[in-house]
């Protein structure tokens with residue numbers, strides 16, 4: 473290969489002093505479009521004093537169950553809205569509508585994650601306009617959604633005790649960028665060889681700032697702590 | 712697999728640059744990719760091939776520049792290589808850190824004949 477410019481030509485003299493190509497510096501983020509929409513979403517949320525929680529986990533870790541319990545336990549629900557991301561069906565949105573809240577379903581089809589553009593449109597939807605607390609249940613997937621900032625206020629990861637304590641090490645990105653980790657299905661702990669201390673240690677190796685709450689929607693463990701965490705986010709942010 | 716969505720974003724950026732600058736199809740583009748990101752290089756390449764297949768962009772060579780992870784340790788103040796998300800500080804063993812490098816994902820440049 474030519475040492476002057478990297479072309480396949482072996483004889484540098486054939487260039488006669490000038491390179492065979494020009495390099496144009498671009499330096500643009502590959503996810504620029506998503507970054508821009510995420511920034512817009514964040515500004516719109518802040519401007520409207522609205523809070524948006526992006527929930528990520530594998531399929532079946534208990535995201536929808538947690539939202540059901542959260543709605544059940546919330547005295548005031550008028551201000552709560554939900555955006556449900558699934559590849560297909562509106563099952564989860566239907567499950568949550570039973571609690572009298574607005575629940576928008578986004579079907580991502582072949583896509584394995586929600587992006588900031590789809591959330592942008594959902595936030596503009598009149599049904600969510602009056603909601604000051606918006607939950608986003610992301611597509612069940614421990615890898616793909618992690619790279620897509622939605623402009624959310626906080627990011628919450630769920631990991632159930634049946635998934636194994638090594639998952640934070642195996643799928644680090646979700647945990648690296650989460651603000652809160654919920655270790656779910658704690659009621660099943662006696663029945664599975666899951667080392668809770670190791671799981672927590674692993675999660676903190678990835679993200680030492682991670683706040684962790686152990687919870688079960690079945691026996692109620694940790695739900696108060698979770699509601700408390702949500703409450704402290706909703707302190708009015710007036711200057 | 713999110714790599715296809717990522718490749719699609721790259722394809723759109725390259726297309727935008729070509730039409731905004733009114734230049735011919737580049738012979739190559741270079742992407743900087745941090746090694747802490749969960750992006751499989753081969754899947755990303757394949758995604759770009761699929762996205763550009765049958766278009767003028769299919770002749771473009773995709774160069775991927777791997778950026779090594781690096782962190783600043785909040786416990787001892789040193790910086791250290793972070794080859795994995797679970798790499799501790801090599802000076803003091805702490806995991807309390809700020810990531811300095813390894814999450815880059817940029818279209819660096821394009822090469823025109």
Ligand SMILES: Nc1nc2c(ncn2[C@@H]2O[C@H](COP(=O)(O)OP(=O)(O)O)[C@@H](O)[C@H]2O)c(=O)[nH]1
Nearest residue numbers: 531532533534535536537612657660688689690
């Ligand atoms: N034992 C137990 N099962 C749970 C708990 N939370 C959810 N599940 C069950 O786990 C399955 C998946 O829950 P779902 O909320 O649909 O998970 P999602 O895919 O993350 O939304 C359902 O069968 C739930 O009943 C829990 O705290 N304890």
Ligand SMILES: [Mg+2]
Nearest residue numbers: 535536564609
């Ligand atoms: Mg669900």
Ligand SMILES: [Zn+2]
Nearest residue numbers: 784787800803
């Ligand atoms: Zn250190």
